[in-house]
Amino acid sequence: MVFSAPGMVIGLTLASIAFHYMTIHTSGNLVTGVHYPQGWASIVLLSMIIFVASYATGLGNVPWQQGELFSLDVRGIGTSLSTATNWAANFLIGSTYLSLMSAITPSGAFGFYAGLCLLGWLFCVFCFPDVSGLSLEEVQRVFKAGYGIRESERLRRVKREILKKEKPKPNG
Numbered sequence: 001m002v003f004s005a006p007g008m009v010i011g012l013t014l015a016s017i018a019f020h021y022m023t024i025h026t027s028g029n030l031v032t033g034v035h036y037p038q039g040w041a042s043i044v045l046l047s048m049i050i051f052v053a054s055y056a057t058g059l060g061n062v063p064w065q066q067g068e069l070f071s072l073d074v075r076g077i078g079t080s081l082s083t084a085t086n087w088a089a090n091f092l093i094g095s096t097y098l099s100l101m102s103a104i105t106p107s108g109a110f111g112f113y114a115g116l117c118l119l120g121w122l123f124c125v126f127c128f129p130d131v132s133g134l135s136l137e138e139v140q141r142v143f144k145a146g147y148g149i150r151e152s153e154r155l156r157r158v159k160r161e162i163l164k165k166e167k168p169k170p171n172g
């Protein structure tokens with residue numbers, strides 16, 4: 001997520017900029033029957049490809065893989081709540097997208113979404129522990145202490161030190 005979210009922000013920001021320049025002669029709105037510059041339309045397409053590729057390689061997988069972080073006694077309900085939250089967010093975005101584009105223009109809507117993605121990325125960077133390389137038991141220990149950022153850093157540092165000591169020395 002930490003590496004793919006900036007790609008999502010870049011894709012949405014690029015779309016916002018492209019929509020701004022593409023619709024500059026129609027007061028920022030998409031109007032049926034108007035021929036828009038092909039170059040800006042191509043940039044919108046490219047920006048959506050960047051966004052989707054970034055989403056699919058990072059954040060898009062989280063609701064389906066996070067179940068492994070739950071202990072067995074709460075895994076079912078935890079995964080159910082995560083899936084429900086994912087679909088509720090999809091419903092919210094899908095049901096407000098056209099109204100948002102109408103209210104603040106396509107450029108504004110994509111800029112707004114880029115801002116939300118940026119805030120989400122900042123939250124992940126500063127408020128979410130990195131549990132890569134930790135066992136399930138260690139991950140559970142991390143989350144027993146709230147968000148567990150310090151604990152995850154401590155456990156990962158200890159594991160790195162152990163691996164350095166176990167690494168065979170080259171003969172020479």
